[in-house]
Amino acid sequence: MTRPGAASSLSASPFSLRRYQSDIQSHSHDHAQLVIPLDGPIEIEVQGQGRRLAPGSACVIAPGLRHDYAADPALSFLVQESLWLPAALGDSPFISLDEPQRHYLAFLHQMVRQGRYLTGMDQIWLSLLAEGQGMAPPLAPRMTRVQRHIEAHLAEPLGNARLAAIACLGQSQFKHAFRQQFGMSVSHYIRGRRMALARTLLAQTALPIGVVASRCGYQDQGAFAERFLAETGLTPSRWRQQSGPRP
Secondary structure, three states, X not given: OOOOOOOOOOOOOOEEEEOOOOOOEEEOOOOEEEEEEOOOOEEEEEOOXXXXXXXXXXXXXXXXXXXXXXXXXXXXXXXEEEOOOOHHHHOOOEEEOOHHHHHHHHHHHXXXXXXXXXXXXXXXXXXXXHHOOOOOOOOOHXXXXXXXXXXXXXXXXXXXXXXXXXXXXXXXXXXXXXXXHHXXXXXXXXXXXXXXXXXXXXXXXXXXXXXXXXXXXXXXXXHHHHHHHHHHOOOHHHHHXXXXXXX
């Protein structure tokens, strides 16, 4: 496989932010690709190995491997394309991200959102992933219960005490276990899911913005608009103008 620095037909920046369709898609390509969930899961299968890949994990797709995938169209994913992969990343398509990797991912996300790329940024990321390579563990049953509860009650207060009780854990244990499973704090995860729901409702319905805010757990429309702007770079009304509503 071509080593770093070789001529490439890929774009100037190897990183992009993408969304996928809820219908299963399938293809392969002659370059390597990394798919990294940012604010929600993706169903993905690579050469017969399937996973519901949650934030805090990454999927490494070697050149030529067929992969099937589907996700909520409101969710965003950081995608990296490369003509080279460290050997350590060839053992398994699914890896979990440790703390240094998650910190660097936050930096990458911000840079890509701003349309910026520094030479070597992609190779640092691949090297970091190779150093901490490991299997992404499936969700524990108790965390699956918590995840389902969050999805069904995004309009309501979601305190740690209630979620810890659903997981049958003390609050400190719960917060630690949640971070281990999802690679982020409880509040960060909930905020991401609420913002994903907000993007969907704004794009696909004509609901008033105040109603969208309420359905996403914000009783104060101003606080909702401020958070939405911070997350997407657009106001809710501007997002709607660019994305929908759809019939």
